[in-house]
Amino acid sequence: MRVGTPGFMPERLTEARAARRIASKSALARLLSVNASTVARWEDGSSSPDTEALTALSDVLRVRREFFLRPIYDSARPMFHRSLASTLVRDIDYQHAQMRWLHELSSILQHYVDFPAIDIPDVLEGSSYKQLRDEDIERIALDLRSHWKIGEGPCTDVVALMERVGFVISTIEMGTSKLDGLCSWSTAEDRPHVLLANDKMSFPRRQMDAAHEMAHAILHKDVTVAELKQNLKFIETQAFRLASAFLMPSTTYSHEVSRPSLASFLSLKDRWRVSIKAQIKRLSDLEIVSGDHQVELYKLYSAKGWSREEPLDRAWPVTEPRVLKDAMEVIVTSGIRTKADLLAVEFTMSPGDIENVTNLPAGWFALKSGEIVQLRSDIERRHSNSDQPGVVVPFARK
Known part of the structure; x- marks a missing residue:
């Protein structure tokens, strides 16, 4: 009888399968050339893979063997995500797996x-x-701005603000336009983590997506998993209301709307950097635009083809988070750990996965770190003691 691997964590196998968008245990079994029941037993914990099978799992799922021996980074608090009803379960599972990896990498770097x-x-x-x-909610939006000392004008970079006040943020390609973002509080650190989609992204959309996840972290920290399922629509409505009120304060933005029209919204977008569609909804929330007028504005908006892309969407570069990326670079450049050390000791995911979640450029781990080159002391001393003036070398006339 073959003995399995002691300490094997079945939840890790489920997580890795989700991170690779392998939809079923049967699909993974085909990749491994084993029976589907074998993978099912590994995932439910009734048995564990032996050394040879563990190596095969590591190769197929592109993780280190140690990945399956470490506890999963999970939280009793729910993950808030916005998705359409048609979103595939495997896409949601992928997003959740990436969030757990964000928690894990964040914890290690700290x-x-x-x-x-x-x-x-x-x-x-x-x-x-x-x-x-x-x-x-309108009052909370103003209180947050006051607490963070950003005034009541346009918030020019929500992602940078969130990182400054303690959020851990990552941006990744979700592989689908039906997933926008995800928010989750870390139980161990009591720190909010946010995962944002890069798919078809524009700066105004990034602003709203980030503010929406920030709203969840602030309003819904103590919501249970059961409450989230039961009150999802209400919770999502609250988050969008706070995000809109934060980006477009009732005390300032609304007073700049002289006449609600697509032309005026376009001008305001240039200043407030919020989408025209979000502005229409905001003015409806503030009862400045009636229900009938809102419908008419949406019809004109759709007729212009702005549902696909609005004017000025490409006017500003999309903001990327920096805290995780800077932390990685500081650790390596300071000599605390080498890249090889990090991969061999600290991290169990592949280099590409780590680069993806921490927003490092692709191939960063493969690049050799720069070395500090110091002048020989005798050369430095000779140059510092030299009394000879510099020589001017004239350019040849053409």
Whole structure:
């Protein structure tokens, strides 16, 4: 009888399969040339792969063998994600797996680097999100701006602001336009983590997506998994309302709308860097635009083909987060760890996965780190003591 691998974590196999978008245990079994029941037993924990099978799993799923021996990074708190009803389960599972890897990489890096302190005020003050009225959410948006000292004008970079106040953010290709973002609080660190999609991204959309996940972190930190399933539509509506109120404060933005029209929204987009579609919804929330007028504006919007791409969408570069990337580079350039050390000791995912989640350029691990070259002391001394003036070399006249 062949003995399995002691300490094998079946949840890790499920996670790796999701991260590779392998939809079923049967599909993974075909890649491994084993019976589907064998993979099923590995995943439910009733048996574990032997040394040879573990190596095959590592090769097929592109992770180190140690990956399957470490506990999964999970949280009792739910993951907030926006997706259409037609979104494939494997796409959602992929997003959740990437979020767990974000938690794991963030935790490892914080052993070496101090991340920005968490500065997220308790805006609920013991109340439940269910008790919030629209006017409460409007007040919370202004309170957040006041607390973070950003005034009441345009917020020029939501991602940078969120990183400054303690969020850990990553941006990845989701492989589908039906997934926008994901938010999850780390139980171990009590720090919010946000995963944003790069698919078909523009700067105004990045602003709203980031603000939406920020709203979840602030309003819905203590929501249970059961509550999320039961009240998903209400929770999503609250998050969008706070995101809109944060990006377009009622005290300033609304006063700049002289006449609600697509032309005026385009001008305001140039200043506030928020999509025209989001502006229409915002003015409807503030009851500046009636329901009938809102429908008419949406029809004109659609007729112009702006549902695919709005004017000015490409006017600004899309913001990428920096905290994880900078942490990786600091660890290596300071000599605390080499890239090879990190891959061999700390991380169990592939170099490409780590680069993807930490927003490092592709191939970063393969590049040799720069070495500091110091002048020989005798050469440095000779040049510093030289009394000879510099020589001017004239260019030849043409």
